[in-house]
Amino acid sequence: MSSPHAHPRPAEPPESRLASFLGVFRYSHRALALVWQTSRLLTLGLALCTLVAGILPAVAAWIGQLIVDAVVAAMEHHEATGQVDWWGVLRYVLAEAGVITAIALAQRGLSAQQSLLRALLGQKVNVMILEKAGTLSLEQFEDSEFYDKLTRARREASIRPLGLVNKTFGLAQNAISLASFGVLLVQFSPWALLVLMIGALPVFISEAKFSGDAFRLFRWRSPQTRMQMYLETVLAREDSIKEVKLFGLEPLLLERYRSIFDTLYAEDRRLTLKRETWGFLLGLLGTLAFYGAYAWVVAETVTGRLTLGEMTMYLMVFKQGQGALSASLTAIGGMYEDNLYLSNLYEYLEQPVPAEQGTLTKGASPGDGIRFEGVGFTYPGAESPALSGISLHLEPGGSLALVGANGSGKTTLIKLLTRLYEPTKGRILLDGSDLRDWEVLALRRRIGVIFQDFVRYQMKVGENLGAGDVAAFEDEARWREAARRGLAEDFIADMPGGYHTQLGRWFKGGQELSGGQWQKIALSRAYMREGADILVLDEPTAAMDAAAEAAVYADFREHSLDRMTILISHRFSTVRAADWILVIDGGEILEQGHHESLMAANGRYARLFRLQAKGYE
Numbered sequence: 001m002s003s004p005h006a007h008p009r010p011a012e013p014p015e016s017r018l019a020s021f022l023g024v025f026r027y028s029h030r031a032l033a034l035v036w037q038t039s040r041l042l043t044l045g046l047a048l049c050t051l052v053a054g055i056l057p058a059v060a061a062w063i064g065q066l067i068v069d070a071v072v073a074a075m076e077h078h079e080a081t082g083q084v085d086w087w088g089v090l091r092y093v094l095a096e097a098g099v100i101t102a103i104a105l106a107q108r109g110l111s112a113q114q115s116l117l118r119a120l121l122g123q124k125v126n127v128m129i130l131e132k133a134g135t136l137s138l139e140q141f142e143d144s145e146f147y148d149k150l151t152r153a154r155r156e157a158s159i160r161p162l163g164l165v166n167k168t169f170g171l172a173q174n175a176i177s178l179a180s181f182g183v184l185l186v187q188f189s190p191w192a193l194l195v196l197m198i199g200a201l202p203v204f205i206s207e208a209k210f211s212g213d214a215f216r217l218f219r220w221r222s223p224q225t226r227m228q229m230y231l232e233t234v235l236a237r238e239d240s241i242k243e244v245k246l247f248g249l250e251p252l253l254l255e256r257y258r259s260i261f262d263t264l265y266a267e268d269r270r271l272t273l274k275r276e277t278w279g280f281l282l283g284l285l286g287t288l289a290f291y292g293a294y295a296w297v298v299a300e301t302v303t304g305r306l307t308l309g310e311m312t313m314y315l316m317v318f319k320q321g322q323g324a325l326s327a328s329l330t331a332i333g334g335m336y337e338d339n340l341y342l343s344n345l346y347e348y349l350e351q352p353v354p355a356e357q358g359t360l361t362k363g364a365s366p367g368d369g370i371r372f373e374g375v376g377f378t379y380p381g382a383e384s385p386a387l388s389g390i391s392l393h394l395e396p397g398g399s400l401a402l403v404g405a406n407g408s409g410k411t412t413l414i415k416l417l418t419r420l421y422e423p424t425k426g427r428i429l430l431d432g433s434d435l436r437d438w439e440v441l442a443l444r445r446r447i448g449v450i451f452q453d454f455v456r457y458q459m460k461v462g463e464n465l466g467a468g469d470v471a472a473f474e475d476e477a478r479w480r481e482a483a484r485r486g487l488a489e490d491f492i493a494d495m496p497g498g499y500h501t502q503l504g505r506w507f508k509g510g511q512e513l514s515g516g517q518w519q520k521i522a523l524s525r526a527y528m529r530e531g532a533d534i535l536v537l538d539e540p541t542a543a544m545d546a547a548a549e550a551a552v553y554a555d556f557r558e559h560s561l562d563r564m565t566i567l568i569s570h571r572f573s574t575v576r577a578a579d580w581i582l583v584i585d586g587g588e589i590l591e592q593g594h595h596e597s598l599m600a601a602n603g604r605y606a607r608l609f610r611l612q613a614k615g616y617e
């Protein structure tokens with residue numbers, strides 16, 4: 001693992017100042033489109049409330065002016081005649097109350113619609129992310145950058161898109177308010193308006209610029225944040241804590257966690273200080289313009305060019321204008337993070353998916369079995385091939401065992417056969433047709449598989465079996481049959497809820513199983529695939545006791561009459577029973593034959609077999 005300092009900063013694409021200024025809006029339209037697709041009604045409601053909440057403050061200020069002027073007129077009238085026209089004054093107060101009520105209503109409407117949209121949108125984005133995940137290849141999952149995009153997209157799916165929409169709408173609302181204040185102010189003096197606008201511009205530009213910088217900083221540091229997330233998982237998850245405790249890894253990992261934070265924090269601090277200093281200095285310019293215009297209004301009132309009512313209105317406009325301005329700055333400040341999230345989300349969602357072209361549901365010569373013809377494979381990014389020159393033929397009813405040292409390519413061969421990867425050389429045929437021409441679903445229906453690293457689903461026992469055949473996911477009779485063959489029947493019967501016992505520790509009442517018991521569950525899961533005539537077993541009994549192992553292989557021989565079985569095992573006692581044995585070394589076939597012929601040849605197989613047999617003597 002490299003230190004957090006070691007990641008080179010990628011070259012930044014040259015961006016024009018304008019593009020960088022507009023950068024905070026780069027995903028607004030997409031977020032808006034997403035919200036629109038989620039609920040048109042709520043989006044329209046949101047827009048309407050934004051408009052109302054944007055315009056009405058200016059209307060309130062204008063009515064404020066009418067009130068004060070009406071009061072002054074009524075006072076003069078009262079002094080001259082002794083009479084009061086109550087309605088002439090109070091109607092404005094009533095109108096103002098109405099406007100304020102409408103503002104409150106619009107704001108409530110905004111927050112209600114926002115929380116409804118948050119729930120809907122979170123669900124929608126999560127489903128989009130998971131649906132996409134289903135279409136991706138194993139290769140994509142194994143790519144760390146890509147995996148990073150996926151996890152980050154998932155983590156913040158429910159808040160970010162709406163956050164961006166809310167801030168964009170909030171910005172629009174404040175912009176509308178500012179524009180309507182401008183309409184009032186322009187009657188006083190277009191110059192005053194111009195001075196105010198010019199005064200506010202620098203702080204806006206600096207805010208947008210620093211937001212862009214923060215955006216790039218966040219993107220660049222993604223590998224470190226990912227490492228931090230990983231360390232959190234290792235330090236605080238039940239499946240790793242056992243080993244972390246016993247090896248005393250906590251201080252070491254925690255130190256690494258801290259040092260990543262320190263690097264990131266130093267950068268954050270630099271940017272934050274720069275951003276706030278500039279924000280303050282440029283903000284001063286705005287404040288200066290603001291109070292200059294204010295003083296001007298006061299002076300004009302004193303000399304009688306403005307009425308008291310007008311002065312009250314401008315006073316309000318100034319106060320609220322200032323509020324709208326600082327709210328806009330805050331919104332812009334928060335938008336970069338939302339943008340970051342959305343850029344990540346869309347990069348993930350737009351990841352090209354390898355096209356599945358195959359359509360065959362039946363091979364050209366049914367009954368021909370599996371053929372590898374000069375198959376070679378190199379993992380993406382790897383320098384040397386994991387497999388090369390593999391040719392073999394396995395007929396229905398036959399069994400094939402793969403033997404070889406760790407890393408020799410056995411599991412890779414299985415991944416190719418199950419089409420998790422495609423060969424980079426040669427081809428694999430099933431019933432006379434290239435695997436690439438097969439419809440993926442039809443192909444996978446024919447294969448029952450148990451991998452070395454099978455999944456321990458935190459679900460019911462029965463569902464853990466049912467996962468092997470989605471069509472029979474809830475079928476209890478089939479669960480029982482599969483469990484019987486996979487030797488899981490007895491211990492399941494002893495569990496408190498039988499087949500309905502929750503497994504794993506994540507959920508209340510969940511039971512943990514031993515390694516061998518889990519393996520029996522996985523084996524039973526492979527047996528769920530009744531229609532499968534290809535059975536792939538990658539170390540299926542490594543964790544089982546000797547009696548269970550013997551029973552498993554006895555069952556195999558009995559049931560695999562018209563099936564093809566491919567077995568990977570390091571135990572020669574089980575390998576020897578296979579019809580054909582392939583000894584793989586460094587991705588190539590070293591020897592092949594049945595047990596007797598390989599023993600007679602006295603090569604690698606015979607040597608290893610004798611070595612193991614000796615161990616048992």
Ligand SMILES: Nc1ncnc2c1ncn2[C@@H]1O[C@H](COP(=O)(O)OP(=O)(O)OP(=O)(O)O)[C@@H](O)[C@H]1O
Nearest residue numbers: 142379382386404405406407408409410411412413
């Ligand atoms: N996802 C992967 N990406 C890149 N290289 C891989 C990947 N999986 C395996 N390899 C490499 O391919 C080679 C073959 O690995 P494979 O898993 O097929 O070995 P194996 O024979 O099944 O070993 P074992 O007996 O330990 O299970 C190894 O050198 C391994 O490092």
